[in-house]
Amino acid sequence: MTSFVAATGREGAPWGWTDEHRRLQVAVVGASGAVGEELLALLLAAGHPVDGLDLLARRYGKLEIGPERTKLSLRPLESLSTANDLPGCDLAFLCTPSEVSRVLGPTLAEAGIRVIDLSSALRMRSDVPLIVPEINGDELRARPRLIANPNCTTAIAALPLSVIQRLARLEEVIVVSYQAASGAGAAGLSTLAAEAREDAGLPRASTAASPFAARLSRNVIPAIAEVDEQGISGEEQKISEELRKILRLPKLLVESTTARVPVERCHSVAVHLRVRGELDPARVRAALREAPGIRLDEDPHGPRPLESARTDAVHVGRIRAGSRGPGSLCFFAVGDQIRKGAALNALQIAAALPAER
Ligand SMILES: NC(=O)c1ccc[n+]([C@@H]2O[C@H](COP(=O)([O-])OP(=O)(O)OC[C@H]3O[C@@H](n4cnc5c(N)ncnc54)[C@H](OP(=O)(O)O)[C@@H]3O)[C@@H](O)[C@H]2O)c1
Incomplete structure (x- = not known):
């Protein structure tokens, strides 16, 4: 620590x-x-x-x-x-x-x-x-x-990436996010609740304008914030720029796709990375176990947003070798974006x- x-x-x-x-x-x-x-x-x-x-x-x-x-x-x-x-x-x-x-x-x-x-x-x-x-x-x-x-997604991805960066130099990071409704603030949360009530045949009970580009309940929206002329969303731009700044790796190659999912709290990220040289998943697991702010999740079907809500840690699991050479690795991380993010x-x-x- x-x-x-x-x-x-x-x-x-x-x-x-x-x-x-x-x-x-x-x-x-x-x-x-x-x-x-x-x-x-x-x-x-x-x-x-x-x-x-x-x-x-x-x-x-x-x-x-x-x-x-x-x-x-x-x-x-x-x-x-x-x-x-x-x-x-x-x-x-x-x-x-x-x-x-x-x-x-x-x-x-x-x-x-x-x-x-x-x-x-x-x-x-x-x-x-x-x-x-x-x-x-x-x-x-x-x-x-x-x-x-x-940015909330950036903070959640950056914490485990910083631990890996201490083991071997990061060269390439691909992030796919599954972002909660509350990432769009109080209006995001009330919109999801109102749509879910409608789906259950109940009165909508909220007149707040939706901050989302489409209906979120029972849906996935594959872009967050405005999308520029190159097709990159504002959230994807933030992840690239902010990861490079926080990790002090100005040349780090970052590619991401950010999606809004009908979850109340906690952003999830699937991360695929490559370091210079080799990376042993067992060493990564050991380093993450000791790292402040991180909880290692050994559940083969975890971590998940529902169980991670209102906790302080970034929960990291599904750590496995990648198939793009001995320096490639994949993991899944979940954090309560209103807390750690x-x-x-x-x-x-x-x-x-x-x-x-
Ligand atoms: N939600 C997340 O997960 C998350 C994560 C990381 C960062 N952020 C960032 O944190 C900030 C707040 O996000 P949020 O999700 O809490 O948004 P939110 O639920 O929409 O709340 C916005 C707050 O700002 C106030 N506000 C708006 N205009 C104002 C003004 N001119 N003067 C004073 N107060 C004003 C609102 O007051 P009223 O209630 O009076 O309108 C409200 O208290 C945003 O910049 C957001 O991007 C959010």
Whole structure:
């Protein structure tokens, strides 16, 4: 385990969230979304005091968070271009759409607030570190003010790939994803639930506009986000660029197909890779067993999203030699994308930084 990620449940400091971190004034912008609510639940579970939290979205409202249904108030963010909305704030998590984060992130950072942005707006900026603490947490030593959290599918694939990269140099990676409805936020989840109710002959019970390109219930949609003139989807572009940045392998060959599946939570990835030289599956299994943030799954029919939901680890299984030479290998990985792909990873980033006020 590196020193950049603390173990879940470590006494007194779950996810590395210490008394010093609990003294910080923390803003969660986009607190009413799928990621924002999860992050609030993690902060409360880590012992962060309610009066040290400031929750913002587009509107006033009340949230009930976590198993104890802790009541929290939500207020609207007035302006994207000044830090006046967040007086006394030490740390801001932006769980907002990219167009919001693009303006708000740099504004808050310039005002001296530490910002962890969960959108895609700033991830590829050369002056913004893109962090999975178990992989490249060493980049936090420079104490950056503005930090990006990766794309959810990328984070889940990157963790096992980083372990393999330590054994032998990665040359080629092919990723096929099976992405949950909640990857499209609260609207994705309510759309799938409404369609499933319709399929069961019940009233739809949601009027929210679907974020999907087609009906998702009983379906598979083989592209996520916009598709460009070369036929590559926005999600596929992010996986290639972000994997290269996080793994610090600018020439890594990455090819992917991203699909939306009618699963509530957890993204799955089938990964086929090739390293320079040889790769022994038994060695890979042994390295993954010891790696922080990873749980090895020996079930020949696992890991699966249903059983992996609401867990912290990236679950890795179906590890086997590939047929494209002695350096080729295949595996299947599943992670709760709202946790390790978003809220948990962001909390781990903040926990790995000094609790500066
Ligand atoms: N869902 C995932 O699995 C996942 C994983 C990794 C990264 N991400 C990224 O994380 C971000 C949040 O995703 P999500 O899934 O939580 O989306 P979501 O469920 O749609 O929530 C979006 C949140 O942003 C708020 N918001 C929108 N415009 C705003 C504005 N102008 N000012 C203040 N707040 C505003 C919304 O507030 P209202 O409720 O008031 O509209 C809501 O709280 C996105 O950038 C997404 O790409 C998501």
